[in-house]
Amino acid sequence: MRVFLVDGTYELFRHYYGVPPHTTADGAEVAATRGVLWSMQRLLEQGATHLGVATDHIIESFRNTMWPAYKSSAGMDPRLLSQFGLVEVALQAMGVVVWPMVELEADDALAGAAAAAADDPRVAQVVICTPDKDLGQCVRGTRVVQLDRRRMVVYDEAGVAAKFGVGPASIPDYLALVGDSADGYPGLPGWGARSAATVLARWGHLEEIPDRPADWEVPLRNRPALAATLAARRDEAMLFKDLATLREDRSVLPDTDALRWTGPTEVFAEVCERIDARGLAAAAARLPADR
DSSP states (O other): OEEEEEEHHHHHHHHHHHSOOOBOTTSOBOHHHHHHHHHHHHHHHTTOOEEEEEEESSSOOTHHHHOTTSOOSTTOOHHHHTHHHHHHHHHHHTTOEEEEESSSOHHHHHHHHHHHHHHOTTOSEEEEEOOOGGGGGGOBTTTEEEEETTTTEEEOHHHHHHHHSSOGGGHHHHHHHHOBTTTTBOOOTTOOHHHHHHHHHHHOSGGGSOSSGGGOOSOOTTHHHHHHHHHHTHHHHHHHHHHHSOOOOGGGOSOGGGGBOOOOOTTHHHHHHHTTOHHHHHHHHHSOSOO
């Protein structure tokens, strides 16, 4: 079997900004939710049998206590924010397993589920559906891969290394140095993709990088400046690495069989009626549940 794990928060954002708005007669904005459901329908039509979706039920997480500027719901369009709970209800009605995260984030759930599924010898491949950079740390050979569904690009371990210049194990270190604007932490001044990849390709992790630039053994002319910045702000870099490191809790998926899609629930048609998506209910009903 192949297991598909989907970043529901990313999907909701993608469709909110990628499809025209749609307001129901009750005044609810639902276009992004409909887009996510149709996206899952396409995965099922393409042959997915085992499917799980992780969502940020609450945008804020434990990482906000570590770094106050970490991403939050502040300033988020209410028409988007109002659909976070709706999409969870709609996916569950569709018969899809949903992990609504509160203390941890959706990315943490994806990491834990990917590790648990990869432990199952019956699983041929785990496909993590998101372009988020931090999920690159979960890739393992060709067994656990990352899929950017918008661009239809698959990243296995070699693909991650080609994209970032470092392997999956060094992704948190890489993001600590260059920052991640989507998550709200800046990285270290002066450090860019090339310098981070060059140094980490040699040393692997922040903890292993020497303080003295003469010991770096890498072809960077600005080694003294980079080394000085890292030496002065190493604690901050380690904090950013902690922010970027996903919490791999396998308990989110105690049984891979739970991900098997067995068809929409009896309330799915009612939910589709509520969001003006009658065609979706009919399309889901036509799919064979036991595949």
